[in-house]
Amino acid sequence: MAHYMSSGEDGSANRGGAAEMPLRSDEDVVRLRKSVREMAIEIGLSLVDQTKLVTAASELARNTLRYGGGGEVRLTLVSNGFARGLDVVFSDRGPGIPDVALALSDGYTTGGGLGLGLGGAKRLVDEFSIDTSPGAGTRVRITKWKR
Structure with missing residues (x-):
């Protein structure tokens, strides 16, 4: 399985409250956006960082679908x-x-989505990793830290 890692994925972070949800429809993407925004507000992210995280999450959710x-x-x-x-x-x-x-390269697109692509989503967050293998699915992890 291929693995791509950006800054900070060392497993040292303590995990707190969690939520899980399916991504099967556009309605699920809307619910995800709302949940991401609510949790971002809960930890005190600035409006700019909330928007970056919600945008990256939307792009990745649409890619998942x-x-x-x-x-x-x-x-x-x-x-x-x-x-x-x-x-x-x-x-x-x-x-x-x-x-x-x-x-991940700039300008790469297969059409659709928000036009950000994986590279754009990566630039909007503080940590980004991809685990993928042909025929075995994909796992993308993003993290945004309160500054």
Whole structure:
């Protein structure tokens, strides 16, 4: 299984309150956006950081639906001892991403979505990782920390 990791994925964060929900329809994406916004407010993210996180989560949720055939998402409040954050994990059992580097590159699109792509979603958050394998699905994890 291919793994891509950005800053901070060392497993040291303490996990707090969590919510899980299916991603099977556009209505599920709307519910996810609302839940992400509520949890972001709960930890005190600025309006700009709330918007970045909700936008990244929307893009990844739509990717989960469109390319992964639907899946699940888990939202977890986290703390690293100094800051609070929100960790969002998208999982599907779709075809996987054959070329993660290409999918993360600027300008790469397969059409649809918000036009951000994976690279755009990655830039909106503080931590980003992808685990994927052809035929075995994809797991994308994002985290936004309160500054």
